[in-house]
Amino acid sequence: MTATGSIGRRLTLLLAGVAALLSLMSWSMVTGLARQASERTQDNVLAASATSIAETLRSEQGEVRLELPYSAFSMLGAIGEDRVFYLVTADGEALTGYPDLPVPSLDAPAPGRVDFDTGAYLGEEVRMASLTRVVLAGAEPVPVTVTVAQTRNGVTAIAGELSQLAAILSVAFFVVAVGLSFFAVRTSLRPLNEIAMAVSRRGPSDLRPLRRPAPTELAPLMSALDRLMDRLGQSIRRSEDFITEAAHRVRTPLATVRAQAEIALRSIRDETERARLRRMIRAVDESSRSAGQLLDHAIVAFRADDLARDRLDLADLARQTVEALEPTAAMKDIEIRLHAEPAEIEGDAILLDNALRNVLDNAIKYSPEDTVVTLHVARRDGGVRMSVTDEGPGLGEAPADQLTERFFRGGNTAGIVGSGLGLTIANDVLRAHGGHLELREGPEGRGACVSLVLP
Amino acid sequence: MRFAGLAVVLSLWASLAAALEVEDHRRYEGTGDRTLRILSTADLEVFTRFLESFHADNPHMTLDYTVASSAELHRAIRNGAEFDVALSSAMDLQFQLVNDGFARSHNSPVVDALPDWARWRDQIFAFTTEPAVVVISTESFTGLPIPATRQELTGVLRDNPDRFRGAIGTYDVRESGLGYLFATQEARATDAYWRLSEVMGRLDPQLYCCSGQMIDDVAGGRLALAYNVLGSYAAERLARDSGGRVRILRMSDYSNVILRTAIIPGAAKEPQDAGRFIDALLETGLRDVPAEWPLPPLRETSGNAGGGFGPIRIGPALMVYLDPLNRRAFLQEWVDAIEQR
Numbered sequence: 049m050t051a052t053g054s055i056g057r058r059l060t061l062l063l064a065g066v067a068a069l070l071s072l073m074s075w076s077m078v079t080g081l082a083r084q085a086s087e088r089t090q091d092n093v094l095a096a097s098a099t100s101i102a103e104t105l106r107s108e109q110g111e112v113r114l115e116l117p118y119s120a121f122s123m124l125g126a127i128g129e130d131r132v133f134y135l136v137t138a139d140g141e142a143l144t145g146y147p148d149l150p151v152p153s154l155d156a157p158a159p160g161r162v163d164f165d166t167g168a169y170l171g172e173e174v175r176m177a178s179l180t181r182v183v184l185a186g187a188e189p190v191p192v193t194v195t196v197a198q199t200r201n202g203v204t205a206i207a208g209e210l211s212q213l214a215a216i217l218s219v220a221f222f223v224v225a226v227g228l229s230f231f232a233v234r235t236s237l238r239p240l241n242e243i244a245m246a247v248s249r250r251g252p253s254d255l256r257p258l259r260r261p262a263p264t265e266l267a268p269l270m271s272a273l274d275r276l277m278d279r280l281g282q283s284i285r286r287s288e289d290f291i292t293e294a295a296h297r298v299r300t301p302l303a304t305v306r307a308q309a310e311i312a313l314r315s316i317r318d319e320t321e322r323a324r325l326r327r328m329i330r331a332v333d334e335s336s337r338s339a340g341q342l343l344d345h346a347i348v349a350f351r352a353d354d355l356a357r358d359r360l361d362l363a364d365l366a367r368q369t370v371e372a373l374e375p376t377a378a379m380k381d382i383e384i385r386l387h388a389e390p391a392e393i394e395g396d397a398i399l400l401d402n403a404l405r406n407v408l409d410n411a412i413k414y415s416p417e418d419t420v421v422t423l424h425v426a427r428r429d430g431g432v433r434m435s436v437t438d439e440g441p442g443l444g445e446a447p448a449d450q451l452t453e454r455f456f457r458g459g460n461t462a463g464i465v466g467s468g469l470g471l472t473i474a475n476d477v478l479r480a481h482g483g484h485l486e487l488r489e490g491p492e493g494r495g496a497c498v499s500l501v502l503p
Numbered sequence: 504m505r506f507a508g509l510a511v512v513l514s515l516w517a518s519l520a521a522a523l524e525v526e527d528h529r530r531y532e533g534t535g536d537r538t539l540r541i542l543s544t545a546d547l548e549v550f551t552r553f554l555e556s557f558h559a560d561n562p563h564m565t566l567d568y569t570v571a572s573s574a575e576l577h578r579a580i581r582n583g584a585e586f587d588v589a590l591s592s593a594m595d596l597q598f599q600l601v602n603d604g605f606a607r608s609h610n611s612p613v614v615d616a617l618p619d620w621a622r623w624r625d626q627i628f629a630f631t632t633e634p635a636v637v638v639i640s641t642e643s644f645t646g647l648p649i650p651a652t653r654q655e656l657t658g659v660l661r662d663n664p665d666r667f668r669g670a671i672g673t674y675d676v677r678e679s680g681l682g683y684l685f686a687t688q689e690a691r692a693t694d695a696y697w698r699l700s701e702v703m704g705r706l707d708p709q710l711y712c713c714s715g716q717m718i719d720d721v722a723g724g725r726l727a728l729a730y731n732v733l734g735s736y737a738a739e740r741l742a743r744d745s746g747g748r749v750r751i752l753r754m755s756d757y758s759n760v761i762l763r764t765a766i767i768p769g770a771a772k773e774p775q776d777a778g779r780f781i782d783a784l785l786e787t788g789l790r791d792v793p794a795e796w797p798l799p800p801l802r803e804t805s806g807n808a809g810g811g812f813g814p815i816r817i818g819p820a821l822m823v824y825l826d827p828l829n830r831r832a833f834l835q836e837w838v839d840a841i842e843q844r
Contacts, residue, residue: 116829118691122820129624131602132819144828170604201624 056233063229064222071218071225075211078218082210086203087175090127094177095162097124098196101136102181105194110186112138120196128202133169135195138183143192151178151195159191172199239263243270255281284349292346295339302339306332337409341469344402348473352480356396362432362502363388365397366425369404373412381418384408388425391432393502395481403477406470407436407498414440414496431483431503439495443487474500523579527570529554535563539776542580543590544573544681545763546715549797557783564776572712573680580605580768587777590765590784592633592733593680595821597764601626602822606766607774613782616789621762621801623817628781629762630788631798632814635685635731637752638718643670643727644750652756653695660702668706670727672717675710676837685731685759687824687833688815693757700840703730708841722749733761760814763798 097120104115114136124132135145152165163178176197182189239262246260257274306329313325366388377384404423411421419439426433475485478500486499527547531554543550547570558566569586571579573593580589580600591597600606606626614625621629637656639649643666650656660667674682689696709726711717717729722741741749765784767777788801815821823829 113832114828115832116823116826118820118823121823122816122818125816125818125820130819131604132822133602144826172604 056237059233059236060226060230063233064226067222067225067229071222074221075214075218078214079207079211082214083203083207086127086206086210087200090175090198090200090203091164091177093123093127094164094175094196094198095179097121098162098177098179098194101134101196102179102192102194105181105183105192107183107185112143112183112185112190112192114143114192114194116144124196124198127198128205130199130202131170131172131174133174133197135197136192137195138185138192139190145195149176149195149197151176151193167197169197174199175203239266247273255284288346288349291342295343295346299336299339299343302332302336306336338469341406341473344406344473345469345476348399348402348476348480351396351399352476355399355480357394358397359392359394360397360400362391362393362400362425362434365400366404366423366434369401369408370423373405373408376409377412377421380412380415382412382415383420384412385420385422386425387422389427391425391427393432395502396477399477399480403474403500404434404436406473407500410470411436411438411440411496411498414438416440428501431501433499433501435497435499437490437495437497439490442489442494443496471498474498478502523569523571523584524575525569525571529568531555531558531566531568533558533561533563533565535565537563537773537776538565538567539588539773539780540567540569540586541588541590541780542569542571542576542584542586543588544571544576544592545590545798546570552797553784553787557780560783561776561779572678574678577680580766580770583770584768585770585772586768587771587773588765588780589768590630590763591680592761592763593684594761594764594815594817595684595825596680597627597766598623598817598819598821599825600768601766602819605769607769607771607777609767609774609778609781611778611782613785613789617785618801620814620816627764627766627817628785629764629814629817630781630784630801631763632801633733633761633763633799634753635733635759635761637754638721638729638732639750639752640721640724640727641748641750642724643667649750649752651752651754653693653699653754654756656754657695657699657702660699660706664706667727669709670725671703671706671708672711672720672726672729673703673708673731673841675712677834678710678712681714681733681761682731683824683830683833684761684815685733686837688759689731689757690833692759695756697836697840699730700837701843704841704843710841718749731759762814762817764817 100117100120100123101114104117106113116134121132124130133146133149135147135149135151136143137151146169149169150167152163152167159180159182161179165176165178167174167176174197176195178193178195180191180193183192184190243258243260243262243266246258255277257277258270262270309325309329309332313322313329316322316325366386370384370386374384408421408423415421415438421439422435422437424433424435424437426435471485471487478485481502483500483502486501488497488499489495490497523542529547529551547568550568554566554568558564573591573596576589576591577593577596577600580586581603589597589600601623608625609628610625614622614628617628644659647659647663648655650659660671674685676683676686686696709720711720711729714729714733717726717732718741720726721729722745765781767774767781771777785801788798790800824833
C-alpha cells in the first residue's frame with residue numbers, strides 16, 4: 049500500500065486555508081468599511097460646518113456679509129486634530145478665508161447642495177465641502193460659495209485603529225476556525241477509523257460481514273469490503289471442503305491398504321519381505337495420520353467460526369483423549385500419566401479433544417521409546433491449564449509463534465514423519481476459545497512442555 | 504575676531520529689528536557655536552530665572568531672547584523669521600500658525616506626559632494656565648461692595664460714575680492680540696460682557712497694550728480698576744506687597760483661562776535644541792510647585808483654576824475670530840461700546 053497523505057491533514061489544511069482567506073477578506077472589508085464610515089463622518093461634519101457658515105450669509109448695504117459661527121469650527125475638532133481651512137467666495141472673488149485653497153470648480157453649482165472633493169493644500173491631503181448660496185446683494189443676485197476643508201489625519205487614525213482591531217479579530221477568528229476545523233475533521237473521520245479498528249481487531253478467520261452503522265459515504269467501501277470477505281470466505285470454505293474431501297478419499301483406501309498389508313504380514317514368513325511390509329504399514333500410518341490432521345484442521349477452521357459452547361469437564365475430556373491415544377503410546381512403550389482435577393468450562397468438546405490429541409500425539413511422536421509423557425489438568429488464575437510434558441528432544445531454536453505456523457516444523461525433527469499441523473490446530477482451537485498455547489522447555493531443561501491455557 | 508563677531512551679531516540684530524518691533528532683548532553667550540533664538544511675548548523679568556537655569560544646564564548654547572507683542576510675533580513667524588522657539592499667550596494666533604503649517608513637530612516623553620487639552624497635534628504645547636483677573640485699588644472701593652460677578656461690577660460702576668471716570672483700564676483689543684482673545688471669548692461666553700463694556704465706555708476707559716502697565720497703574724493709584732488682566736502671579740505678588748491697597752478679583756460668573764503656548768517655527772535652524780528648550784519649559788510647567796517660575800503651573804486647571812472654568816480649548820474654533828470679516832465686525836461693536844465720546 050502506498051500512503052498518499054492523510055485525509056485529515058489535507059482537510060484541516062484546506063479548511064485552514066479557507067479560514068485564512070475568509071479572515072483576510074473580512075479584515076479588508078472591515079478596513080474598507082471603517083475607512084468609508086470615518087470618511088463619511090468627516091464629510092457630514094464638513095457639510096454641517098459649511099452649512100452653518102452659509103446660513104449666516106446676508107446682504108448689508110449691497111454687500112455680502114457673513115459671520116463665521118464659533119460652532120462651525122469647533123465641531124470640526126470632533127474628528128481629530130486636523131488642520132482646518134476655509135474660503136468664502138462671492139461671484140468668484142475671495143471674500144474671506146484662504147484665497148489659494150484649491151476649491152473644485154463646479155460646473156453647475158446647485159444651490160443648497162453640498163459638493164465634496166479631495167485635494168492637496170499646504171502639503172497635506174484635504175477633504176473639502178463646498179456649498180453655494182445665492183445672496184441678493186443690492187439688486188444683483190450673487191452666488192456665494194462656502195468651502196470648508198480639513199486634513200484627513202483623524203480619519204486615517206480612526207480607520208487605522210479600526211483596521212487594527214479588525215486585524216486582531218480576524219486573527220482570533222482564524223485561530224478559532226482552525227481549531228474548529230481540526231475538531232470537525234477529527235469528528236468526521238472517526239467512523240472511518242472506527243471501521244478500520246473494527247476490521248483490524250477481527251480474528252484471522254473472522255470473515256463475517258461488517259455489521260456496523262456507517263456514514264453514507266462509507267457505505268460503498270463497506271459493501272465492497274463485505275463482498276470481498278464473502279468471496280474470500282467462500283474460497284476458503286471451498287479449499288477446506290476440498291481438503292476434507294481429499295483427506296477422506298485418501299484415508300479410506302489407505303485403511304484398505306493397511307488392512308491388506310497386515311494380512312500379508314501375517315501370512316509371510318520371509319523376514320526381508322516382512323520388514324518391507326512393516327515399513328509400508330508405517331508409511332501408510334503416517335499418511336493416514338497426516339490426512340487425519342488435515343481433516344482435523346479443516347474441522348477446526350470450520351467449527352471455530354461457529355463455536356459450540358457446552359459445559360464440559362476437562363478432566364473427563366483428558367481421560368478420554370488419553371485412553372484413545374494409549375494404543376499409539378504403547379507401541380513405543382510410552383506411558384501417559386494423567387494428573388487431572390475437575391475443571392468445568394464452556395467449550396467445544398470436539399475441538400478441545402482435537403487440540404489435546406494433537407499435542408499429546410506430538411509428544412508421543414517426538415519422545416524416545418520407554419519414556420513418560422505427563423498430562424496435568426489444573427485450575428490456574430481463574431482458568432484451566434492443560435500441560436503436556438515429554439522427555440523428547442525439546443522444541444529447538446525456532447521461536448514459539450513460528451512453531452504454531454501451518455506446515456512449519458522444528459529444526460530437530462529430522463527423521464520423524466510429521467505434517468507440521470499439530471500445534472497449529474491446537475493453537476487455532478485455543479484462540480477460538482479465547483485462550484492460548486504456551487511452549488516451554490521441559491523441567492530440568494529436558495523435553496518440552498506444551499500448555500493449553502483456557503480462560 | 505571678536506570685533507568681527509560682534510559686527511555680525513549687530514548686523515543680524517539690526518535686520519531683525521527692522522522686521523520686528525522689539526520690546527526687549529537679552530542674550531546669554533554660550534561656549535558652543537549654536538544659538539537658540541527665542542521669540543516671546545513674556546516679559547524678561549518673568550523669564551529671566553528660567554532662562555538662567557536653562558543656560559546653566561546647557562552652557563554650550565547661546566540663548567537669544569527677544570520680547571515682542573503677540574501680533575508682532577505672529578507676523579514675524581508668518582513671514583519666516585528665523586526663530587527656534589515662539590512663546591505666546593495669544594493662543595488663537597499661535598494656533599493659526601500651526602494650522603497654516605508654520606510649526607514643526609516635536610515628540611518627546613515630556614510631550615507625551617502633557618494632558619490632551621494642553622497640546623494640539625505634536626506642534627503646539629501649553630506650559631502655563633493663566634486666568635484673566637480684575638485688579639482693583641481698595642482705596643477706590645472704600646465704602647463700596649466688592650463685586651464678585653460682572654453684573655455686580657456693572658452695577659458698581661454705573662452707580663458711581665464720578666469715582667471711576669477715567670480710572671478704568673482695559674486692553675485695547677485693536678492692538679493687543681491677547682486682549683482681543685479675552686474679549687472675544689468673553690463675549691461668546693457671557694452676555695454681561697457687552698453690558699459691562701458699555702458702562703465702561705461711558706466712563707472714559709484707559710486703553711492699554713499690556714497687562715504689566717495696567718497693574719503698575721493700579722498699584723500707582725492712577726487706576727481704580729484694571730479689567731481682564733493677565734499675569735495674575737505678578738499681580739498677586741504686588742497685591743501682597745502693597746499692604747492691601749491692591750486686590751485681585753476673580754469673576755465668579757465666568758473667567759477666561761488661557762494657555763501660554765510654545766511652538767517650533769518652521770524656519771527654526773536648531774529644532775533639536777528648540778525641542779530641549781520646550782521640554783524643559785514643559786517640565787517646569789508640569790511641576791506642582793513652581794520654584795523658579797513666576798507663572799502658574801499647568802496642573803492647576805486640571806482641577807478648578809479660574810473658578811472651575813477650564814482653559815480655552817486649543818482647536819480650530821480659535822480661528823473663528825481671526826477671520827477678517829469677524830474681526831472687523833467684532834472690533835466695530837467693541838469700538839461702539841468703548842468709545843462713546
